Amino acid sequence: MSLDRSGPLTELARLGFSELGSADAELTELGELIGAAREDLIDGASRAADPDAAVAALLRIARRDPGPIRGLRRDGHGWAALWSLVGASTGFADFFLRHPDEVSALAGQGQRLPTADELRTELLDAVGSVDGFAEAGGDEAWVALRVRYRRMLARIAAYDLLSASPVDEVAGAAAALADAAGAALEASLSVARVRVSRGVGAAGLFPREQVARTSLAIIGMGKAGARELNYVSDVDVIFVAGADDALLEEIGESRVVDIATRLAVQTMRGISGIEVEPPLWEVDANLRPEGKQGALVRTLDSHLAYYDRWAKSWEFQALLKARPLAGDTALGEEYVRAVQPKVWTSAARENFVDSVQRMRERVTEHIPAADAPYQLKLGPGGIRDIEFTVQLLQLVHGLSDDRIRQRGTLEALDALVAEGYIGRAEAAAFSRDYRVLRLLEHRVQLRNLRRTHLMPSRPEELRVLARATGLAETGDAVREQWEAIKREVRDIHVRLFYRPLLSAVAALPAEERVLSTEQAHDRLAAIGFTDPAGALRHIAALTAGLSRKATIQRHLMPVMIRWFADGVDPDYGLLAFRRISERLGDTHWFLRMLRDSSGAAESLTRVLSGSRYIGELMEWIPESAAWLADGEQLRPRTGVALQEEARAIQRRHATVDDAMRSVRALRRRELLRTAMGALLDVLSIDDIAAALTTITEVTIQAMLRAVRREIVPPEDEALDFSIIAMGRFGGGELGFGSDADVMYVYRPNGVDPQRAHELSLQLVAALRRHSEDHRVPLDLDADLRPEGRNGPLVRSIDSYAEYYRRWSLSWEAQALLRARGIAGSIKLITAFTELADEVRYPANVDPHGLREIKRIKARVEAERLPQGVDPTRHLKLGPGGLSDVEWLAQLIQLQHAHAIPELRTASTTGALKAAERAELITDTAADRLSAAWRLASRLRSANTLLSGQTSDVLPVDRQKLDGIGRLLGYPPRSASRVEEDWLGTSRRARRVFEKLFYG
Incomplete structure (x- = not known):
């Protein structure tokens, strides 16, 4: 007998079943309950995304009431729809288990979507609405509304799941879902009118006649407004109150707003309150003026007054997709007409870029780290990236071109292509990727009929998703396709937004340009360039010609423009990049680094747009760009290595001037290395302080060796001379731009005291002269010496001892706490340190x-x-x-x-x-x-x-x-x-x- 069953079980496995034993038994029982042949059941189950779940769900429903399923078998489309629904959605399986009779509603529908009018009629009929008032206002009306809504949702989902090409039906399904949401709000509002007008004298309730004459427009925002809604999504709305003049005269505006507010609250409760039948979705009114802190309902005049006086740019941009969704259509259309001009002029605001980017970041900043790799919507290369790109293009160019002022993402893409703002190939790829991502999002939401934007992680769930979408044969394949789309979306974002900028500066005939110069100017301004005309000149200079360099720059420039735009100062960054590129010319290593190392190229844009200090030094040391390809090159060199290089410099150069010029170049180079490492987070604050201190010490030591060799003759060689670091320099705590606080000390050592003093002064003068650097000044500040600026610039060790013994002030002892010898005679430094210790660490402190x-x-x-x-x-x-x-x-x-x-x-x-x-x-x-x-x-x-x-x-x-x-x-x-x-x-x-x- 076991051999007799192996054939059927093998067939079940081939058709997608995984729990073969259970499925076999369940198919047998289901067939007996509804009088269906096993082959018919297997044929139906084979169309389901999850055959095991489909059979198990239908068996549970049939055990409760087999009649509706038995009756539906005679309707071919309805029979297929039932299998597809329960095989793709445990949520619909639970719905049909709660309401078996709803299975019958799948019959006679055919493969078509319900129209907006049909949806509205069905849902108003569910609550018995007449003249805006439902037949009854009890909780049973809300239950009836929710059941009927899910019946219509099942029709939309069945059409979606059974379509030959689900990707191509995404827009139609999303529009139907938005229409269903609007119809549900309309029906819930009719129930709310009954509830608010019941019992005239009750607290918070109003006469029916006043409620009837109070208008409430429900404005759809976001995906609901654009008719691109998900299966289970928050529906963003704004409520607008109104009334005829007679009612306003009779009861006043505040009472009208009170009635409208009560209607809004009850409408929201009908959709998302807790009842016997689960809520449909969340009605979110947080995009209203002042957000959660603002009034739930305002009159049109109140809305406009707020937008004129207080609204931020992002609030106008949130209105881009606004559409009358339910309630008083005339009032809703008046609201949209009034706010639309404000939306399209928002791009001219000074903080436009910040506001758009802030809108984008608001929805991503709270993503749990564990969810980020699975985010279809908010992750890199996700739905939000596409929507942001299209919306930004609309806002940039829609200011002067009303032909691209579309609500929907796909419609906006088509308009942007038609008007020449983006290329057809890029837009077609973007459109396809958007549809695929939305299809994936729809299917993961259908699975349990709950709001989610996460790709499944378990292999069995990925397998079901692959079958539900028809995108791939296996779970691994659908995940690979998703990963490829994410990469492409990031790339297309650059191609759509940044690459057309090149056409505005290229030597193309006007009819072949994607953007005019004026349009490119606007786009650069929108992404953060304060001098778009200058930016266009730099782009033209970098990409002009047929050289290998220009070819590589044309390939890289769109990406680099994006990186510059993301930086602190895009204008300066692009200017500095142009200067460095011109300095390096056709240097092979530079072009190779830009082409082959995106990390190095991105780091280059980051340091140039983030730091004028770095940019100005890189113009003089352009070869430093090579360090960006190797993180180790951005770490400070050791003091020993720098000392060896400085000594080698002095051996190579015959004159002090030549040697000091090279030492200053060494200092600039190492300061630049440290600055780049600091900006790119290679170095900590302690690393930076240590590096800057070492660089300054090596520079001063090299200068002292050079000037001593020139100034002190052989007969006076016994003269000891040392430099003492003070302040932050002495503490090894220098920062960028810090002065080098120092003191100078000498010991005659047999040289005539007057002669020793004169030679020491000459040494100090030479040190100060050779330390001058107009690029990165090195200020040898001796103001912490005894008596400050009024005291001798240099003293003998005996003079210091005498001064500290007889005249020293408390602040001078305090200054010595950070005194540290850094150059010159080691013996003299030791003697000075011993002297300083007596002063700065006194046995008895003077109060x-x-x-x-x-x-x-x-x-x-x-x-x-x-x-x-x-x-x-x-x-x-x-x-x-x-x-x-x-x-x-x-x-x-x-x-x-x-x-x-x-x-x-x-x-x-x-x-x-x-x-x-x-x-x-x-x-x-x-x-x-x-x-x-x-x-x-x-x-x-x-x-x-x-x-x-x-x-x-x-x-x-x-x-x-x-x-x-x-x-x-x-x-x-x-x-x-x-x-x-x-x-x-x-x-x-x-x-x-x-x-x-x-x-």
Whole structure:
């Protein structure tokens, strides 16, 4: 007998069944219940996406009531529709199990979609609507509405599932779904009118005559407005209230709005409230003026007043797809006519790009990380990418061309092609990809009749999806097709939006151009270029001609324009790229890198559009672009390697001027390397500080060797001369744009004292002369020397000892805390360090000296801040800034470093850690101070990288703040967040400072 069953089971497996034993038994029982031959059942099941689920579902329904299924067998289309529905959707299987009689409604329909009028008639009939009022307003009316809606939804789904080419039917099915949603809202509104007008004297209820004369227009937004709705999707709406003049005169506008608001609430409840029959979908009114905080219902005049005075650009763009969906059609059309001009003029607003991108990001920022790889809608290469691209093109060009003002995505694509804004081939591919993605989305929602945009991850679910869509034979194949579409969508986005820009600058006959110069100008302005005309000139210069270089640039330019547009300063980035390209000419390695390494090319656009500091240096050192192809090239070179190179430079050059010119070039090159590594997140703030300090030390050491060889004759060779780093330089904490604070010390060592002093002054003068660099200044600042600017520029070690013994002030001892020898005689550096230790780590602290330090700090706060600058924005001298943290750390060192050797460090953060370990400050205090110091340091460096200029003030300009934030790793449009982070961090640090410093 087992051999007798192997044939049928094998056949079941071939037809797509997986649970063969169960399916075999269920087919037998189902056949007995409905009087059907096994072959007929197998034939029906073979058309189902999930044959096992289809047979199991029909058996459950037949066990409850076999009659409707038995009757449907005589209708060929209805019979096929039933199998397709329960085989693709457990949601419909559950619906038919709850309501077996609804199976009969599949008969006599044929392969066609219900029209909008049919849908409206059916759903109004379900609630017995007459003159806008349902027959009854009880909960049973809502149940009847939901059951009838699902009957119509089953008709739409059956047509969709049984079509020969489901991809081509996506638009028709989506339009029918939007019409069904509008009809459901219309029917629910008629029930709401009954509920709101029942019982005149009851709280919150109104006379029937007033309710009848109150108009409520329901405006469809998003996919509902564009007639491209999903099977299970939130329906975005806006409610508009109105009434005839007589009613307004009689009861007043506020009461009309109250009635309309109650109608809106009840309408929404009828669709998505909890009842015996499950909700249909969520009615979402959050796109209304002021969002969730705003009134649910407004009059037309109130809407327009808000849009004229308060609305942001994204609110107009959200209205792009607005359409009267239900309720008072005339009022709805009046609303749409009034707001449409505002939609298309929004592209001319200054913040247009930000608002469009913000709209795009709002829906993606909350995607769970685990869901991102499976997102059909919001992930890279998903439905949202297509919709965003088409919408942005519409908004850019729709300002002056009303022929592309379409609601639907596919209709808009067709219009953009017809009017010459995009090429036919690209638009056709984009249209196909959009339909396939929407088909996948429809099928995953049908599976359980619930809102989802996630591709299945389990193999068996992928297999069902493949059969339901007809796109592939296997689950693996449908997933591979999806992955290919995602890649293509990202590529087509570039081809549609950016590549046509080249046609505007190419030497093409006018009839062959995709965009005119004016249209290209508008498109560049829309994506963030502030000088579109200049950008077009740069693009033309880069892509003109027949050379290999121009060919490669033409291929790359659309992608690079997109990358530049995503950057902080697209205009400067493109200009700098052009200059670098011209400097490098036809250099093979550069063209090869751009062509073959998208990572390097993208990094190049990122550093050029993100930093004028980098761009200006790269113009002088264009070969640095090669570093972008190798991350290791962006890491700082060691001090030993730089010393060896500097010594080799001095050996090669006969004159000091030539040698110093090469040393300055070495410094520029390494500063550029460090800046690029910083911007591309290769380096941390500690890495940057260490690298900048090393570069400065090597430069100064090389200069001192060179000028000493030129200035000090052999007979005076015994003269010792050294350079002491002070301030942030001494602490090894330099940032971009920091001065190099230094002191100069000498020891005659047998040389005539006057002669030694004169030679030392000559050395200092030569050092200052050769350190001058108009590209990246190196300011050797000696203002921290004894007596400050009034004191001698250079002293002997004995003079320093005498001064510190007799005259030293408290601030001078404080300044020595970060003194560190970095160049010259090692023996002299050792002697100076021993002298400094006696002063900066005193065994007995002078209370008067500490009070003087506090007095000076208070005076600095009061007098040193630049006039007109908001103190809270000053990163150095403002409350909670660098000065607060450094002075507190130094006060602790002066008091305790003699007894606690760990505090004897030139590093600010190192001193804070040592103080924390010694329990001189709490963990919280140390963390808050360190956080403020690090953030201030990062903000200062980022400001310098962005602008190429040094500033201690956090900019007020939002664009600059956003640029600084981008350099620090914040997402785009984070100006407010950068500001808030600094103000909060500095405020917390200031509280700690005041408690520990002045307290």
